[in-house]
Amino acid sequence: xxxxxxxxxxxxxxxxxxxxxxxxxRTLANPEQVKPKTRDxxxxxxRETGYVLNVAARNLRTSRTHAVLAxxxxxxxxxxxxxxxxxxxxxxPAGYSLIIADTGNDPxxxxxHADFVRAGRVDGLLLLNGRLLSAATGELAGAPTVxxxxxxxxxxxxxxxTANREAARAMTERLIEQGHRRIAxxxxxxxxVLEHDRFAGYREALEAHGxxxxxxxxxxxxxxxxxGEDAAHALLALPARPDAIFxxxxxxxxxxxRALTAAGLSAxxxxxxxxxxxxxxxxxxxxxxxxxxxxxxxxxxxxxAMLVDLIEGRQxxxxxxxxxxxxxxxxxTRAR
Numbered sequence: 001x002x003x004x005x006x007x008x009x010x011x012x013x014x015x016x017x018x019x020x021x022x023x024x025x026r027t028l029a030n031p032e033q034v035k036p037k038t039r040d041x042x043x044x045x046x047r048e049t050g051y052v053l054n055v056a057a058r059n060l061r062t063s064r065t066h067a068v069l070a071x072x073x074x075x076x077x078x079x080x081x082x083x084x085x086x087x088x089x090x091x092x093p094a095g096y097s098l099i100i101a102d103t104g105n106d107p108x109x110x111x112x113h114a115d116f117v118r119a120g121r122v123d124g125l126l127l128l129n130g131r132l133l134s135a136a137t138g139e140l141a142g143a144p145t146v147x148x149x150x151x152x153x154x155x156x157x158x159x160x161x162t163a164n165r166e167a168a169r170a171m172t173e174r175l176i177e178q179g180h181r182r183i184a185x186x187x188x189x190x191x192x193v194l195e196h197d198r199f200a201g202y203r204e205a206l207e208a209h210g211x212x213x214x215x216x217x218x219x220x221x222x223x224x225x226x227x228g229e230d231a232a233h234a235l236l237a238l239p240a241r242p243d244a245i246f247x248x249x250x251x252x253x254x255x256x257x258r259a260l261t262a263a264g265l266s267a268x269x270x271x272x273x274x275x276x277x278x279x280x281x282x283x284x285x286x287x288x289x290x291x292x293x294x295x296x297x298x299x300x301x302x303x304x305a306m307l308v309d310l311i312e313g314r315q316x317x318x319x320x321x322x323x324x325x326x327x328x329x330x331x332x333t334r335a336r
């Protein structure tokens with residue numbers, strides 16, 4: 001009978017690298033705390049021996065799971081794809097895995113995820129859903145928590161977001177610079193904090209340029225393509241139609257363009273249309289969509305880095321990060 005193959009042990013790595021087992025452990029757990037020369041030697045030894053870290057044993061020893069839960073209200077929403085990429089790319093080299101919870105905005109599913117956190121099955125929590133999982137549990141038994149994208153009013157949580165108010169004001173001012181004066185606004189859900197910020201920016205731009213806020217040009221929406229279509233149909237039925245439409249997100253802007261087409265009109269020939277987010281389809285839409293580009297990957301990366309600091313007992317450099325956005329002018333708008 002052949003000799004049974006032995007699984008490589010941490011001692012084998014230490015001998016080959018010429019360091020102690022403690023140094024190997026430290027390198028694998030916190031590589032940034034080890035000198036580059038030592039780190040390179042250890043990682044080379046790991047590759048040569050085929051050593052695989054026993055994650056379960058490490059977690060039992062440290063009372064940590066090395067996992068993070070990201071709570072997303074709707075994982076099918078393409079907006080979140082780059083945010084999640086930024087989160088994963090930051091967590092991976094820090095030694096954490098990412099678990100994604102799609103709540104579907106369902107309170108029952110949110111309670112299930114709250115129980116998951118309370119059971120100690122993750123080390124930290126990233127909230128992309130704009131609210132706490134359970135108002136009664138606060139930060140859920142002390143689990144480090146960071147909110148991102150949509151802040152949670154009154155929570156006091158560390159947070160990363162786009163400077164939405166300033167970005168919406170900048171987009172409205174760009175439309176004004178193009179000669180547009182009757183600028184309609186398609187809103188997001190009334191209770192949504194992003195909607196509040198973006199509408200405030202729209203209103204401020206009008207006021208700064210001496211333009212009236214016409215209530216008939218402000219239409220309700222819910223971030224969906226259908227809402228954008230409905231809003232645009234209502235705007236086109238006005239005695240004097242708008243010469244530009246600024247929608248609170250890209251999906252509603254695309255819906256507005258569809259409504260224009262259905263009415264025998266077009267953007268930007270008859271009405272300029274702008275959105276917010278710069279989702280993946282915005283550049284490929286027909287016409288390509290003028291929009292506000294959020295640094296979505298950076299939002300995810302900065303939030304994940306902040307959470308890792310909290311989990312590992314470090315104070316983040318800042319508990320409130322507001323990232324600037326970029327105005328992207330494309331074919332759906334033009335100067336009058």
